[in-house]
Amino acid sequence: MTSSVWLLLVLSIPLTMHSLMELTEAYGICYGMMGNNLPPASDVVAFYKKLNVTSMRLFDPNTAALQALKGSGINVALGVLNADIPQIASSMDGANQWFTTNVAPYINDVSISYITVGNEVIPGQFAAQVLPAMQNLQNILKRKSLQRIKVSTVVATVVLGTSYPPSAGAFSNDAIAFLSVRDGNLGYQNLFDAIVDAFFSAMEKVGISNVDIVVSESGWPSDGNGVFTTPNLAATYNKNFITHISQGGTPKRPNTRIEGYIFALFNENLKPPGVEQNFGLFYPNFTAVYQI
Numbered sequence: 001m002t003s004s005v006w007l008l009l010v011l012s013i014p015l016t017m018h019s020l021m022e023l024t025e026a027y028g029i030c031y032g033m034m035g036n037n038l039p040p041a042s043d044v045v046a047f048y049k050k051l052n053v054t055s056m057r058l059f060d061p062n063t064a065a066l067q068a069l070k071g072s073g074i075n076v077a078l079g080v081l082n083a084d085i086p087q088i089a090s091s092m093d094g095a096n097q098w099f100t101t102n103v104a105p106y107i108n109d110v111s112i113s114y115i116t117v118g119n120e121v122i123p124g125q126f127a128a129q130v131l132p133a134m135q136n137l138q139n140i141l142k143r144k145s146l147q148r149i150k151v152s153t154v155v156a157t158v159v160l161g162t163s164y165p166p167s168a169g170a171f172s173n174d175a176i177a178f179l180s181v182r183d184g185n186l187g188y189q190n191l192f193d194a195i196v197d198a199f200f201s202a203m204e205k206v207g208i209s210n211v212d213i214v215v216s217e218s219g220w221p222s223d224g225n226g227v228f229t230t231p232n233l234a235a236t237y238n239k240n241f242i243t244h245i246s247q248g249g250t251p252k253r254p255n256t257r258i259e260g261y262i263f264a265l266f267n268e269n270l271k272p273p274g275v276e277q278n279f280g281l282f283y284p285n286f287t288a289v290y291q292i
């Protein structure tokens with residue numbers, strides 16, 4: 001696998017994109033923690049501030065990270081561990097318990113913009129519990145007048161296999177085209193746009209028209225699969241991603257901006273060897289893997 005793009009569906013409050021963008025910058029960075037050599041969370045939060053990156057995705061309610069985020073002003077998309085979904089879905093008591101432990105202690109000092117219920121659990125063993133879990137959390141937020149926090153789930157959309165692109169020679173161009181070619185007359189030249197619009201269409205077909213889509217992970221590894229994964233390609237991909245989501249919407253929703261998170265901040269050495277360990281913009285010592 002050379003690249004992955006995951007979309008996050010925001011299924012809760014029908015904010016317009018305009019008001020969504022008032023709340024958050026166009027892009028953030030995923031703070032993954034699957035490494036045994038990563039710096040303390042307080043240094044990481046200071047680093048986001050130094051980079052002027054104002055949004056962070058956390059994959060679980062990590063206590064050290066949430067403590068460090070207090071007073072930082074950084075907007076956080078806070079993940080619920082898949083294993084916690086059954087408890088949250090089971091009853092309001094179960095949901096309240098989770099909320100009391102993982103959200104309540106931080107709610108006054110940390111700017112939580114989303115709670116994302118599970119990571120790529122549909123389809124799968126917890127799929128049927130995602131909606132009840134989302135509804136229970138939504139009820140809690142409503143009761144506490146915290147509707148500014150949007151409840152969502154993260155749905156896997158596309159993983160480009162090793163067969164893409166067809167030849168290494170075409171690769172540089174394709175990597176650039178992936179996010180930069182926009183030509184309405186030729187249909188979807190841009191895979192990113194095609195994926196996002198496919199989601200909008202699918203949602204409309206089942207009667208959900210007022211959803212916002214956030215790209216919850218988008219990245220390219222800088223190593224691990226030969227010529228397909230170089231620092232240059234990763235830099236190009238991420239640069240194009242930032243430009244693309246800052247510039248505007250898709251053919252289906254041309255006047256909206258799409259919020260997205262780059263995967264990921266660090267190379268993580270406890271992930272499976274190969275490309276998976278090389279998605280980081282930075283080494284654990286904060287040195288850039290490549291310049292954007």
Ligand SMILES: *[C@@H]1O[C@H](CO)[C@@H](O)[C@H](O)[C@H]1NC(C)=O
Pocket residue numbers: 050051052
């Ligand atoms: C962050 O913003 C400050 C103030 O606008 C600016 O001086 C600084 O150069 C920026 N840092 C980066 C890494 O862009």
Ligand SMILES: *[C@@H]1O[C@H](CO)[C@@H](O)[C@H](O)[C@H]1NC(C)=O
Pocket residue numbers: 283284285286287
């Ligand atoms: C940071 O780590 C990388 C990768 O291990 C290494 O190449 C680089 O020299 C280190 N930078 C500093 C300033 O220590």
